[in-house]
Amino acid sequence: MNISQISAFRAVMTSSSISEAARKLGRTQPAVSLAIRSLEESLGLALFERKGRQMVPVPEAHYLHAESEEILDRLSSVTRTMRSLAGGNTGDLNVTAMPGPAAFIFPRFVASVIDDLEKVNLSITSRSSQQIEELARSQSIDFGFCDAPARIKQSAQYEIEIISAGCFVAMPSTHDLPELEPFSIRALDGVPMGGLQPSHTHEKRSVSLFAEHGLHYRKVVESQTFMPLLQFVRTGKCLALVDPLSVVNELELMSTGGEVVFRRLDCDLRYDYAILSPVHRPLSQIAHKVRSKWRTSLFNLLDQAGAEPRWEPRSALPPGSGA
Structure with missing residues (x-):
């Protein structure tokens, strides 16, 4: 029993004829008839009595119809959810920022980019820069915003993006x-x-x-x-x-x-900020979306303040840069 067979079965159960069921599904009559026959063969049970062009459901067909409604409705809900996940509108989001931005700027940004909070499992916290680095290293967050680590170095646990701006x-x-x-x-x-x-x-x-x-x-x-x-x-x-x-x-x-x-x-005199992202934690689409938009928003905020922001490659940073 597969989704195509169940869909054809429900269409026949809610239609006056095979031709009407075919129109509902956008399929041909032979295709619908074949789906019903295949379903009956897989179940070892005739679901309809054929009376001329009419398909009269047997009692067992009514039971299957009730179950098929739940199955197909659930499938439709899952499909909508997956499309929403793919669009970055729902899912899990676990982010953190250092105390200054976490008090206002960062939560205001997150609130502005989440369309429907009821569809998002959101955790937003304030931590010290050192704690954020540890959370990224332990794969415990989707991303964190903090002062750039005191020693910029390659890490097998997290990715680091650094933006420098004038004080x-x-x-x-x-x-x-x-x-x-x-x-x-x-x-x-x-x-x-x-x-x-x-x-x-x-x-x-x-x-x-x-x-x-x-x-x-x-x-x-x-x-x-x-x-x-x-x-x-x-x-x-x-x-x-x-x-x-x-x-x-x-x-x-x-x-x-x-x-x-x-x-x-x-x-x-410049100040170095960092976005830290764990490398072994698969990000949901909404996490990707929020992180990407935060990059843009952060740069724009600093630019509008006249701080002349610039993204820094790790190799360009002097020894001991960051905070």
Whole structure:
């Protein structure tokens, strides 16, 4: 018994004649008759009494008809689901992002690209960049967005895509420093600064940048992430060198009430982001779709912020780049 036979059988059961059943199916009468005969032979049971051109179902045919309705309806549902899966509109999606983007930018993006949340088994979490790297290595996520790992190297467990973008100076809107853009790094000599933890690559790059220009990097506030630093900037306690997505986030949320402004630097202090994807975890079509759209959205966000983004091949990155 196969789907073609069952489809022909249901059509005959719901039609007044073989010819009507054939029209419903878009098949010829002989093809429908052959399907019915083949079905009867496979079952070892006559399903119809032939009375001239009429096909009169026997009692057993009514039982099979009830079962065939469920089978064909289920098949139709599976077909619709598979087409939806192929179109990237349904399926499983397990993604994560580091705390800054995970607070607003990343979930807003995911919400915008998922058409029907009832058709998606979604898990979206916030993790540290190191935790995201471990999740990718253990094949536990579809993809993660984080700071580029401190040591960029080939991995047999995950693929890495890196986008680099220029950083900004965050300062109070009332600050008396020149309103120039790009902003001169020399204007920050000895100025109270907020920064990240010493082990963070961005902090190391900032310290090195000041040293290269013979400037004093005077850090007075230390934070694990950028967003808390903006509250100290807002109240005039310090300035900060921040990544461009923090700029995008703040301009969207206005957590400082517009009391913090951002200026591009006149030197190439860049921040490296990474998209990590496990290599041994088959991705659903929706995971492929969301990851692809995130690449485009991320680049556009950074470009609109004036951060001059660029995708970086691994070989082009300097030793110890990333965070």
